[in-house]
Amino acid sequence: MNSGGEEATAQEGVHDGETALRALADYLAEDMKACNREIVARMQSEVPLIPQLAAHLVAAGGKRLRPLLVLAAARLAGYDVQGDDMRHVGVAACVEFIHTATLLHDDVVDNSQLRRGLASANAVxxxxxxxxxxxxLFARAFQILTADGSLPVMAILSAASATLAEGEVMQMTTQNDLSTTVDRYLQVIYGKTAALFAAACETGAVVAGADEHTRAALRDYGANLGMAFQLVDDALDYAADQAVLGKTVGDDFREGKVTLPVLAAYHAGNEEERAFWVKTIEDNESQVDADLDRALDLIAKTDAIGVTMARARDYAEKACQALEGAHISSGDDKLAGLLVAVARYTAVRSR
Amino acid sequence: MNSGGEEATAQEGVHDGETALRALADYLAEDMKACNREIVARMQSEVPLIPQLAAHLVAAGGKRLRPLLVLAAARLAGYDVQGDDMRHVGVAACVEFIHTATLLHDDVVDNSQLRRGLASANAVxxxxxxxxxxxxLFARAFQILTADGSLPVMAILSAASATLAEGEVMQMTTQNDLSTTVDRYLQVIYGKTAALFAAACETGAVVAGADEHTRAALRDYGANLGMAFQLVDDALDYAADQAVLGKTVGDDFREGKVTLPVLAAYHAGNEEERAFWVKTIEDNESQVDADLDRALDLIAKTDAIGVTMARARDYAEKACQALEGAHISSGDDKLAGLLVAVARYTAVRSR
Structure with a gap:
């Protein structure tokens, strides 16, 4: 499978995370289309504002990464669509609903005005x-899951949803606190991001009726991919040329979020530099515009982005190992290769 | 059963809604204690802020009406606690978690500073x-329900949760809009309140393994009780001597909420009075202090409270009929009588 994976990525000309994701989405295009239809169908309500608001976010067009992971995991674990049997699509839609619900709530509590480069739902x-x-959307997700009727899937997604909320609360309590340890930061990003990635992959395996071995391998793949993904995201927030992301560079800095780039720069800094970080992160309200420039300089000087990306690559490597070591025998080496490529190239972004 | 109910309430000296509820809670004191323990145990988290915040609301001590309904319905439908089998307690805790989650979110979106006479969680x-x-709390509720393993219970509570959110959104869209019909208003209060009352009673029946007939009767009881309950609540918001409730009189008026007291006074008013309502409700930001006094005068003049309470009594009567007509043969006539009393006296409050 490993060599199959390498071949597949070579064939596709995949050389960064974005392209790897696109190749995976293309490979599962039919499933993704069905999932998009399901999302639109299931967000309907006799209260018109609900689909209107939901459509705003859906139209803004995220990567649909989490449902894609459900679909890919289900297929890799051998889920065979016979006739109308498209359970993996329903579960994928639920995972996207849970994710969307957290985005809506995040933007409210952070008072964000932009989401994916467009006005946020709360702004509109x-x-x-x-x-x-x-x-x-959260309630609707559990309605759909109940109708689907798999208690293991519901156990995984309700636990992941609770962990997600815990991760967000934990992030809130570490904000403005530079005594936050790296371990604590990793716990936060596990909760806020990796737990749902892991759950997405595991539910795909469960829907496919996979054995515990395959289930664990896919869960580990998802968890490690999620860690890598969030680390890269946190690094990009300090990458000055990333305005193209649709998010303003320095958002985390302005909010006083304690992420690995900040921790790495802070710990590697001299006394005066550490004082700068304490002042700007712990009392972020007092920041002036020039502070972001200084922060970016210090991050460059201490190679804090490099440190963060290296750790992202470590997690990505673990994700690949989880998948490759499992020898999942679905016969779909192409799909396995694409999933390996997604992980391997997560820490390499085209933009 | 009817006469049993009358007797029971006569014995208890029950003559208003508050006393009837207290009598029911006393009768189920052991179950309620177990439920309170379950609530405290299940809101724990390794993130300390979560139980702290949840405890703030729990300590504020609501009536625990919804879990009480789960417990009462389960017992009335013949649920017999053998040894450690306390499933109805777990389901009751989940219903309270769902309700608490909506209270937390309501207070945020309404920017409320008080809840049950104490500082609201968002204020603290x-x-x-x-x-x-x-x-x-919402995620945790579905985690507990998944472990309980009853798909019908989960179907009822996930659907009620979705209806609840729809009701709240609908209420939002009717706010400041005096063209809202009474039917629309009734739809709103069904969604925001009665649906979860109905679900609480129905899940109690399901846990007890009740037949469809009993299930439907208890669901109807809950739905009608919930309607009566919300109508009374909306009436009390204009009852000038209700400062004891821990909520400020006139909150709904100041927010421009379109409730039955307002609709009744508006529809019964002359042209000048209708203009007053349009000005103050549709542009609630422009209200001055004297407007509330005028509103209370008009509500008194048109007997809008009387109209609202009469409708509450109609629903309460339907709740009693649902229960009495069902002839639920659990042998616990005392409990049946207490539930009838709760409904019958809902529209009679001691304060």
Whole structure:
């Protein structure tokens, strides 16, 4: 499978995370289309504002990474679609609903005005509607899952949802606190990101009726991919040429978020530099515009982005190992190769 | 059963809704204690802020009406606790978690500073923590339900949760809009309140293994009780002597909420009075202090409270009929009588 994976990526000309993801989405294009249809169908309500607001976020077009992982894991674990049997698509839609609910709530609590380069839902529809539609999508996800009827899938996704909320609360309590350890930071990003990645992959395996071995391998793949993904995201927030991301560079800095780039620069800094970080992160309200430039300089000087990306690559490597070591015998080496490529190139972004 | 109910309430000296509820809670004191223990045990998390914030609301001591309904319905439907079998307690805790989550989110979106006479969670812990802990409690509820393993219970509670969010969104869209019909208003209060009352009673029946007939009767009881309950709540918001409730009189008026007291006064008013309502409700930001006094005068003049309470009594009567007509043969006539009394006296409050 390993060599199959290498071949596949070579064939595709995949050389960065974005292209690897696109290749995976293309390979599963039919499933993804069905999933998009399911998402639109299931966010309907007799209260018109609900699909309107939900559509705003859907139209903004995220990568649909989490549902893609459900679909890929299900297929890799041998889920065979016979006739109308498209359970993996329903579960994938639920995972996207849970994720969307957290995005809606995050943007409210962070008072974000932009999401994926467009006005955020709360900016357009107000905080109240965003909170309530988030609640609706979460409830709807569990309605769909109940109808699907798999207790193991529900156990995985309800636990991941609780962990997600815990991760967000933990992140809130580490904000403005430079005594946060790297381990604590890793716990935060596991909760806020990796737990749902892991759950997405594991539910795909469960839907496919996979054995515990395959289930564990896919869960590990997802968890490690999620860690890598969030580390890269946190690094990019300090990458000055990333305005193309649709998020403003330095958002985390302005909010006083304690992420690995900051911790790495802080720990590697001299006394005066550490004092700068304490002042700007722990009392982020007092920041002036020039502070971001100084922060970027210090991050460059201490290679804090390099440190963060190296750790992302470590997790990505673990994700590949989880998948390759499992020898999942679905016969779909192409798909296995694409999943390996997604992990391997996560820490290499085209933009 | 009817006469049993009358007797029971006569014996208890029950003559208003508060006393009837207290009598029911006393009768189920052991179950309620177990439920309170379950609530405290299940809101734990390794993230300390979560139980802290949840405890703030729990300590504020609501009536625990919804879990009480689960417990009562289960017992009335013949649920017999053998040894450690306390499933109804777990389901009751979940219903309270779902309700608590909506309270936390409501207070954030309404920017409420008070809840049950104490500082609201968002006032003490901030909006962000309140939104996230609400999400946590909701996820935790579905985790507990998944472990309980009853798909019908999960179907009822996930659907009720979605209806709840829809009701809240609908309420938001009717706010400041005096063209809202009474039917629409009734739809709103069904969604925001009655749906979870109905679900609480129905899940109690399901846990007890009740037949469809009993299940439907208890669901109807809960739905009608919930309607009566919300109508009374909306009436009390204009009852000038209700400062004891721990909520400020006139909150709904100041927010421009379109409730039945307002609709009744508006529809019964002359042209000048209708203009007053349009000005103050549709542009609630422009209200001055004297407007509330005028509103209370008009509500008194048109007997809008009387109209609202009469409708509450209609629903309460339907709740009693649902229960009495079902002839649920658990042998616990005392409990049946207490439930009838709760409904019958809902529209009679001691304070």
């Amino acid at each position: 529809f107000g905080n109240k509607a965003s909170v309530l539609v988030g609640d609706f | 812990f901030g909006n962000k923590a309140s939104v996230l802990v609400g999400d946590f």
